[in-house]
Amino acid sequence: MQKTYVIRTGYALGAAMIAAATIYFFASGWGTFGRAARIALSVLLTAVLYGASFALSRRPRTAWLGRVAAVTGCVAFGVSVALLGRIYNSHADSYGLFLLWSLPALLFAWFGGYWPFKLLAYGLLHMAFYAYVDAASWRSPDATLDFIVGAIVAAANLALFLLLAKYRGEEKLLRTLSFLMTGFQLVYLSNSLSFDVAGLLMNAGFAVWVAVVARYALGRRRDGKQLLAMTGLHAACFLILKYIELVVHYPNVLFFALGVVFVIGLLAASASFIRFLNRLDGEGTDAIEEAEQPDRELVQVADPSQASGREQTRTRRRTVAALDIQRVLWAVVSGVGVVIGASCIVGLTVLWAGDATPEALAVVSFLLLVIAAFAMKGIPAPIRFTVKLIAILLGLVTAAWAGKPVYALLYVALSLIAWALTSGIAKPLLFYALANVYAFWLLDAALPEWLQDGWHELAALFAVNALAWASAGPLVRNAERKRSLRYSAYLALLALGLLLTWEEAGHMARFIAASLIYFGALTALLLAQSHGAPRFYYRWGAAAWAVFLAVKYYDTAWKLLHKSFSLALAGALAIALTAFYDRRFGGGAMATVTPVPRLRAKVFVSILLLQGALLGGMIAVNETALASGVTVKLELAPLDPRSLLQGDYVQLNYGISTPPQKEVPTLEELGYGAKIKVVLAPDAGGVYRFSRLYLEGDALQDGEVALNGKWEGFRIEYGIEHYFIPEGTGADVERTAKFANVVVSRSGNGMIVGLLP
Numbered sequence: 001m002q003k004t005y006v007i008r009t010g011y012a013l014g015a016a017m018i019a020a021a022t023i024y025f026f027a028s029g030w031g032t033f034g035r036a037a038r039i040a041l042s043v044l045l046t047a048v049l050y051g052a053s054f055a056l057s058r059r060p061r062t063a064w065l066g067r068v069a070a071v072t073g074c075v076a077f078g079v080s081v082a083l084l085g086r087i088y089n090s091h092a093d094s095y096g097l098f099l100l101w102s103l104p105a106l107l108f109a110w111f112g113g114y115w116p117f118k119l120l121a122y123g124l125l126h127m128a129f130y131a132y133v134d135a136a137s138w139r140s141p142d143a144t145l146d147f148i149v150g151a152i153v154a155a156a157n158l159a160l161f162l163l164l165a166k167y168r169g170e171e172k173l174l175r176t177l178s179f180l181m182t183g184f185q186l187v188y189l190s191n192s193l194s195f196d197v198a199g200l201l202m203n204a205g206f207a208v209w210v211a212v213v214a215r216y217a218l219g220r221r222r223d224g225k226q227l228l229a230m231t232g233l234h235a236a237c238f239l240i241l242k243y244i245e246l247v248v249h250y251p252n253v254l255f256f257a258l259g260v261v262f263v264i265g266l267l268a269a270s271a272s273f274i275r276f277l278n279r280l281d282g283e284g285t286d287a288i289e290e291a292e293q294p295d296r297e298l299v300q301v302a303d304p305s306q307a308s309g310r311e312q313t314r315t316r317r318r319t320v321a322a323l324d325i326q327r328v329l330w331a332v333v334s335g336v337g338v339v340i341g342a343s344c345i346v347g348l349t350v351l352w353a354g355d356a357t358p359e360a361l362a363v364v365s366f367l368l369l370v371i372a373a374f375a376m377k378g379i380p381a382p383i384r385f386t387v388k389l390i391a392i393l394l395g396l397v398t399a400a401w402a403g404k405p406v407y408a409l410l411y412v413a414l415s416l417i418a419w420a421l422t423s424g425i426a427k428p429l430l431f432y433a434l435a436n437v438y439a440f441w442l443l444d445a446a447l448p449e450w451l452q453d454g455w456h457e458l459a460a461l462f463a464v465n466a467l468a469w470a471s472a473g474p475l476v477r478n479a480e481r482k483r484s485l486r487y488s489a490y491l492a493l494l495a496l497g498l499l500l501t502w503e504e505a506g507h508m509a510r511f512i513a514a515s516l517i518y519f520g521a522l523t524a525l526l527l528a529q530s531h532g533a534p535r536f537y538y539r540w541g542a543a544a545w546a547v548f549l550a551v552k553y554y555d556t557a558w559k560l561l562h563k564s565f566s567l568a569l570a571g572a573l574a575i576a577l578t579a580f581y582d583r584r585f586g587g588g589a590m591a592t593v594t595p596v597p598r599l600r601a602k603v604f605v606s607i608l609l610l611q612g613a614l615l616g617g618m619i620a621v622n623e624t625a626l627a628s629g630v631t632v633k634l635e636l637a638p639l640d641p642r643s644l645l646q647g648d649y650v651q652l653n654y655g656i657s658t659p660p661q662k663e664v665p666t667l668e669e670l671g672y673g674a675k676i677k678v679v680l681a682p683d684a685g686g687v688y689r690f691s692r693l694y695l696e697g698d699a700l701q702d703g704e705v706a707l708n709g710k711w712e713g714f715r716i717e718y719g720i721e722h723y724f725i726p727e728g729t730g731a732d733v734e735r736t737a738k739f740a741n742v743v744v745s746r747s748g749n750g751m752i753v754g755l756l757p
Helices: 003-027 034-058 059-086 094-112 113-137 144-167 170-188 192-218 222-249 254-281 287-291 309-375 381-402 407-423 426-446 455-475 479-500 508-529 535-556 560-586 601-628 659-671 728-735
Strands: 630-639 647-654 673-684 688-693 706-712 720-726 741-745 750-756
Touching: 003 059, 003 535, 003 560, 003 659, 034 059, 059 094, 059 113, 059 601, 094 113, 094 601, 094 630, 113 144, 144 170, 144 192, 170 222, 170 688, 192 222, 222 254, 222 309, 254 309, 254 381, 254 407, 287 381, 309 381, 381 407, 381 426, 381 659, 407 426, 426 455, 426 479, 455 479, 455 560, 479 508, 508 535, 601 750, 630 673, 630 688, 630 706, 630 750, 659 688
Parallel strands: none
Antiparallel strands: 630 647, 630 741, 647 720, 673 688, 673 706, 741 750
């Protein structure tokens, strides 16, 4: 099983490197390539990914990797669509780009059924709708349209959920997403802070929604538990929103006390609700029994031993889905409870104790920890965990307020006590991490001043955690506590080691030495762990190794284009080495991998041809506009920000962006977002200036052109405000560029073809 994991990790790592190389390639700016070469490379890269997907999917052992390549190819197609807009600087409405991108994702999802395509198509269609509304000429700045848009999204998702429930009952992902989105939109619409009366009325609408879903779910054994769990998540978010509204509408001194009461009520209600969900399985087991089991508090797995075959699989899947929603529900409730509870306790303490607040908060923390440990044994574990977390987080305020080492020492001790009192593996990690934070503060105050530079504190913490990991075996007898301590210390060592390799000015030798030691030690550790070590160590070690390489690669390597090629080669090498390992040592390791259904060749090729036609159509339209348009010279003043996904670009502000004062009343009458045409005329120097607004039926004079624009309330935007440039040339462009050459097509769309000094 470990060999299978190593093989799959190697293939996935190589695929991830190639995907990252694709992103770097698209983001590089391609200063050395012409327009035709850029277009050819973007299309070729997408085709190569799809070709790799088709080839890999033919072999059962690599079929899963073929699916990964197909998803990467679909993402590359979307990036290519956006990149064509970048190459031509056309800046078409983003909703059109999202719609084009969603077409192959929809087809792959429909014919292939692979969940990433479903998720991608679902997200793209939503983004296309929101982008369309945002770009619409009839959009108004008030909240009425936002309410209508939210209602439309809720109605569309509800319709999708009902259709899938009736005709595609086996479709789990989209049913879950559409149901969750419907409920969250209803919560959003009930926000009286944004929607006033309509928001207040939607409180009743949300109550009706909860009642209808509850009645529907209680009558459906098949997926009723999951629906109720999702509705509970909606209800928790709804109650949190109502609490915030009450605080805003009726602020007073009682706010802090009411906040504590609200947190207690929310936690109690959530615990009762999840107990109710657990009893729906008919097991009759109290949820508190499950609460004491590691990492499964209030989560009760139905025993499918009485079922068999397909029914057993269905039972397990329904249970897992419901448990996932319950965990999300508890995460939301616990997170909000911690934030509101800690804030309100701090507020009450400040009002009551004044200058003695640090001492009072320390006492409160100690009392809360004692109460959670000894006076709440009959209370579900998630509630006890929330109370303990509030107690420890109060130390952030206490230690920062007082600034004394004794408080940092106190909270190190309290954090370790909370860690020891918390069962499981995952939850104690949080207390262990907080203990390290307080220990850092303690070391910062205890070390000599000449060592207080941050790095030495981290190094001391690294040594302490290494000692904790090594001493866990001989000193800790309880197996669960020993495993928890070693896992916690191991993660701390990975994180601290990564921080120790961070580059600092004036400490290059230390940076290089720490980086080499960390990389060498972690690589040797991974090689040793690839045979027989617990998967936890290997997974997190591999993740830290990948993060280290990614950070150092980005910080120290060359320009993005060079990074792209070198990363692609590294990815290909990783796949080749993994394939060698697979053939030499894998044996039957991958034989147990679940077969992956694949698309028929005709369907696959048809979807690829459709994408090629879409890209070809975009290229043809833009090339035609370039060939038949009129080139005008516009005055500009560039800036130089950076786009994380699109390399370097300059943001252009034109003289024609600010209309003459005489035109402002007409523009205001047309309204915000109105699409307009501006007539440009050349001056004596050949620079085109704002002449007038184009009205229907106007005749253009010799030399005049009409440029499409959009009134943004204070300026006019023409869709040519961004111009992409090769990486690292922004400062030169900002210093030298004074004019832009823009091609205006017959339809009035502008396209930048170059910048001039």
